[in-house]
Amino acid sequence: MKKAKRFLTGLLSAALALSLCAMPAMAEDAAGATTTTPPQDVWTQDTGSITIHKYEYNGQDKPDSTGEASDVDNLPEGATALKGATFSIYQVMDRAALRNYYDGTDDQTKVTVDTYLNDTKDAIKSGETYSTAVATATTDDDGIAKFSNLELGLYVVVETGTPDKVTSPVKPFLVSVPMTKASNLSEWLYDIHVYPKNGTTYGEVKIVKYGRVGSDTVGTLSGVNFTLEKWDETAKEWKSVTVSDKDGKAFNLKTDKNGEISVSGLSQGKYRFIEQSIDGDNTYIIDQTPIEFKVTSEGKIQYEDEDPEAAVTFYVTNDRPDVEKNVIDKNDSPKTEADYSVGDKVPYQITVTVPKNITKLTTFTVSDTPNNLVYNKDAVLTCNDKDVNTNVYSIATEGDGFKITFTPAKMGLYAGKEIIIKYTATLKSTADQTGAGNRNDVSLVYSNKIGVDSEGNPTEGEKKEIHDSTFVYTFKVKVHKIADDTQKGLENVEFDLYKKDENGTVTGAAAKALGLDPNEKWTKVNEAPLKTDANGYVEQGGLANGEYYLVETKTASGYNLLKAPVKVTLSIQAKTEWNDTYIYDEHGNMLKHTVDKKNTTFSGGDEGGKTEYTVTVVNRKGFDLPTTGGFGTLLFSGIGVLLVVAGVGVLLSLKKKNRT
Numbered sequence: 001m002k003k004a005k006r007f008l009t010g011l012l013s014a015a016l017a018l019s020l021c022a023m024p025a026m027a028e029d030a031a032g033a034t035t036t037t038p039p040q041d042v043w044t045q046d047t048g049s050i051t052i053h054k055y056e057y058n059g060q061d062k063p064d065s066t067g068e069a070s071d072v073d074n075l076p077e078g079a080t081a082l083k084g085a086t087f088s089i090y091q092v093m094d095r096a097a098l099r100n101y102y103d104g105t106d107d108q109t110k111v112t113v114d115t116y117l118n119d120t121k122d123a124i125k126s127g128e129t130y131s132t133a134v135a136t137a138t139t140d141d142d143g144i145a146k147f148s149n150l151e152l153g154l155y156v157v158v159e160t161g162t163p164d165k166v167t168s169p170v171k172p173f174l175v176s177v178p179m180t181k182a183s184n185l186s187e188w189l190y191d192i193h194v195y196p197k198n199g200t201t202y203g204e205v206k207i208v209k210y211g212r213v214g215s216d217t218v219g220t221l222s223g224v225n226f227t228l229e230k231w232d233e234t235a236k237e238w239k240s241v242t243v244s245d246k247d248g249k250a251f252n253l254k255t256d257k258n259g260e261i262s263v264s265g266l267s268q269g270k271y272r273f274i275e276q277s278i279d280g281d282n283t284y285i286i287d288q289t290p291i292e293f294k295v296t297s298e299g300k301i302q303y304e305d306e307d308p309e310a311a312v313t314f315y316v317t318n319d320r321p322d323v324e325k326n327v328i329d330k331n332d333s334p335k336t337e338a339d340y341s342v343g344d345k346v347p348y349q350i351t352v353t354v355p356k357n358i359t360k361l362t363t364f365t366v367s368d369t370p371n372n373l374v375y376n377k378d379a380v381l382t383c384n385d386k387d388v389n390t391n392v393y394s395i396a397t398e399g400d401g402f403k404i405t406f407t408p409a410k411m412g413l414y415a416g417k418e419i420i421i422k423y424t425a426t427l428k429s430t431a432d433q434t435g436a437g438n439r440n441d442v443s444l445v446y447s448n449k450i451g452v453d454s455e456g457n458p459t460e461g462e463k464k465e466i467h468d469s470t471f472v473y474t475f476k477v478k479v480h481k482i483a484d485d486t487q488k489g490l491e492n493v494e495f496d497l498y499k500k501d502e503n504g505t506v507t508g509a510a511a512k513a514l515g516l517d518p519n520e521k522w523t524k525v526n527e528a529p530l531k532t533d534a535n536g537y538v539e540q541g542g543l544a545n546g547e548y549y550l551v552e553t554k555t556a557s558g559y560n561l562l563k564a565p566v567k568v569t570l571s572i573q574a575k576t577e578w579n580d581t582y583i584y585d586e587h588g589n590m591l592k593h594t595v596d597k598k599n600t601t602f603s604g605g606d607e608g609g610k611t612e613y614t615v616t617v618v619n620r621k622g623f624d625l626p627t628t629g630g631f632g633t634l635l636f637s638g639i640g641v642l643l644v645v646a647g648v649g650v651l652l653s654l655k656k657k658n659r660t
Contacts, residue, residue: 043099047149048177048190050089050157054082054143056165056200056246066182067192080247081143082198086161088133089147089175090124092116093154098176101154113174116156122172124158136160152177162198164230165245165267167297170196201299202246204264206313207273207291209255211284213322214353215416220259221318223279228253228263231270238272254279268295273314283464284318285355286449291316319355323366323444326351327470330544337437337471337574337600341525342427342542345376346472350421350442354414361408361447362460366421368401372438373425373472375402382420389413400425408447427472433541435600435611437471437574475572475605476541476612477548481532483559484620489536493619494529494554497540498522498565500547514551515564522549529553539612545570550617559619568615576600 053072056079063074092115093101101111118125125131137145138161154176159169173196178188209221228251229238243250244265255261272290291314293303300308326334328347340346352366368375379395379402381388392410396403404421431438449461481493498506498514504521512518525548530538549565577599602609 043095043152043178043188045178045190046152048152048192049150050147050155050175050177051191051193052085052087052137052139052145052147052157053193053195054085054139054145054198055079055195056082057197063195065195067179067189067194068181069191069193071193071195081139081141082163082166082200083139083141083143084161084163085143085145085159085166085169085198086136086138087145088136088158088160089150090116090130090132090156090158091134091151091153092130092156095152098152098154111154111174113156113172117172122158122169123160124156124172130156150177157194157196159196159198163245163267164269164295165200165202167199167201167268170198201268201297202244202264203266203268203295203299203301204262204311205266205293205301206263206311207255207261208313208315209259209261210315210317212317212319212356214418215356217317220255221278221284222255222257222259223282224255224259224275224318225277225279226253226261226273226275229272229274231272241266241271266295268297268299270294275316275318278318283448283466284320285357285361285447285464286461287318287357287360288449288451288461289360290452317356319357321355321358321364321444321446321466322351322353323442323466323468324351324353325349325440325442325468325470327440327472335470337473337576339473339475339544339572339574340427341544342429342431342474344427344544345424346373346427347422347424348440348470352419352421352444354411354417354419355446356416357450358408358411358415360450363445363447363463364406364408364411365445366404366406367398367443367445368403368423368440369399369443370401370425370438370440372428372431373440374400374428376424376426377402379404379421379423382422383414383417388419427474427542429542431472431474431542433474433476433611435473435602435609437473437600439469439471441467441469443467471574471576471600473572473574473611474542474544475570476539477543477568477570478537478539478606478612478614479530479532479550480614480616481536481538481556482616482618483556484618489532489534490556490559490619491532491534491536492554493532493536493538493552493556495526495538496551496553497525497530497568498549498551499525516549516551541612543570545572550615552617555619558621560621562617562619566615566617568613570604570613572602572604572611572613574600574602 051069055075057076063071063076065071114121116124116128116130134150134155135147137147139145154174156172157175158172162169175192175194177192178190179192181187181189207226209224211218211221228241230241232239241251245267246265249265251263253261270292271294272292274288274290275286276288278284278286293301293312296302296308298308300310301312302308303312303314326336326349327338328349329335329338334349350366350368355361358364375397377397381393392414393404393406425440427438444466445463447461448464451459451461453459477497479495481490482488483490498516499522500520501523502521504523506514506516506522506524507520508518511520511522516522525543526540530540532538548568548570550568551565552562555561602611605611605613
């Protein structure tokens with residue numbers, strides 16, 4: 001009998017080894033000798049237990065199986081507990097049958113696990129008396145599943161559920177409760193510990209995030225936050241994944257300074273990344289369209305229709321629009337600031353950079369808000385020198401400005417391109433003539449967070465607004481009328497101010513009468529006469545830089561009227577300092593750059609950087625002609641007589657010389 005026990009112990013130890021897939025014959029020993037019936041009190045317990053220890057060995061050998069709890073002390077370094085493996089046990093021999101098998105009284109000469117398995121050898125046979133599981137348990141955080149209070153007998157253990165990281169379940173195996181100790185064949189183990197081994201595999205992916213404005217990639221983006229989800233086939237829902245299945249380390253799902261996220265230790269299954277936010281006050285569009293992929297049982301990554309690869313990098317781009325506003329100066333150049341006169345039609349240009357993903361947006365509007373200007377309802381939209389289709393936008397006046405509402409779903413033709421908006425606005429008489437200028441703002445409002453509904457259609461999310469501004473300055477001419485003799489101001493002197501104008505109505509004889517070039521066309525700037533005050537000052541505002549002519553129409557009593565116009569040249573230059581605001585992330589990467597007007601200084605005008613230019617005009621005293629018969633007449637007559645007498649004397653002297 002001892003010989004038979006040794007043989008059975010060896011067989012059971014083998015059954016608990018790596019494969020745990022077979023239990024050889026226990027009815028005969030190596031010599032074929034039969035055993036006698038053991039004493040009935042050799043089994044001192046009526047129940048026992050099976051404790052399954054589930055570990056990932058990641059290539060290491062699992063400990064030798066003796067059935068004892070002490071095997072856990074022999075775990076290889078790096079072995080990690082495997083949670084979520086489900087096992088079912090089936091009793092294929094009861095206590096009596098197992099005892100007879102041990103005693104050799106059963107006719108069976110060989111028992112293997114295959115005896116009880118279906119044709120595919122992965123599940124228990126159906127329809128048999130033993131085909132109903134005695135119990136089912138799932139490994140916990142420590143990788144342990146325990147079956148307690150089991151009747152003595154022979155059991156088949158089948159792994160009926162595996163975590164996704166497991167490539168295939170362990171093959172079914174036999175466990176005898178009880179079994180003899182390998183160290184002492186006279187002792188029986190009632191609490192059996194087994195260490196089945198699974199094959200595991202993991203996948204890894206990387207995201208590299210880029211920023212793009214229009215069609216131009218501007219570099220990688222840091223600070224982009226994602227979530228990672230995995231499809232739960234049982235619950236039929238997506239569940240958040242935050243740690244590695246391999247080592248339990250938490251994922252960092254924010255792009256680093258290189259715009260990258262690396263994720264490894266992903267068990268097999270279906271996953272998706274979803275972008276959530278970007279750090280800082282960033283103007284890039286958050287696109288929540290999921291990036292879906294699968295990890296295969298081989299640990300490879302299946303993405304879209306591509307062949308599975310060991311590791312995959314997703315290159316993902318964040319788009320953003322842009323808007324730039326310029327005022328067109330008199331040289332037909334786009335500028336941030338320019339000077340114009342009141343009443344001028346000021347030309348403007350707005351450049352809208354359309355994002356590549358425009359059709360995913362739900363909001364895309366451009367609003368123009370002028371100050372002291374009024375829109376002339378003449379906007380023209382072009383792209384690549386062709387008119388923009390009118391079915392993709394509508395335009396409406398708002399106050400003194402306008403708003404253009406685009407239909408993003410129809411703008412595929414313009415994705416990644418620039419739309420140019422040209423229009424004019426008239427500078428009103430209320431125009432600011434100080435250094436503050438007349439500001440004209442443009443605002444671009446757009447969807448900043450693209451959601452997706454159950455049918456995959458974009459949904460309205462958050463909105464962002466981008467601004468840009470231009471300034472129009474208008475200046476003053478001040479006239480200081482003074483007397484030549486006293487150098488004091490002359491009151492009530494009147495002027496008109498003229499400028500050359502291709503649409504002017506003053507020309508020819510009318511211009512000549514004013515002392516202006518009759519071959520040019522002229523326009524009078526002022527409506528009412530420019531009349532000097534008590535100090536001799538008068539001013540005309542709302543003027544752009546250029547040449548003007550002052551025509552004096554009435555002078556002070558006792559002073560001569562100017563015979564010719566006075567040329568006045570306005571050449572006031574604006575110099576603006578801009579306050580640039582930069583926003584950076586913790587890695588030193590720029591997230592946003594905004595520009596705000598800080599201070600503008602002027603030169604070419606009066607001292608102190610003023611937006612006015614003073615010209616001094618001097619008037620001289622006129623002559624008082626003497627009356628007829630007065631002292632003046634006698635004086636001039638006497639002078640005449642003396643001149644005649646002198647002349648006669650000269651003639652007589654010449655005749656006398658000739659005679660001699």
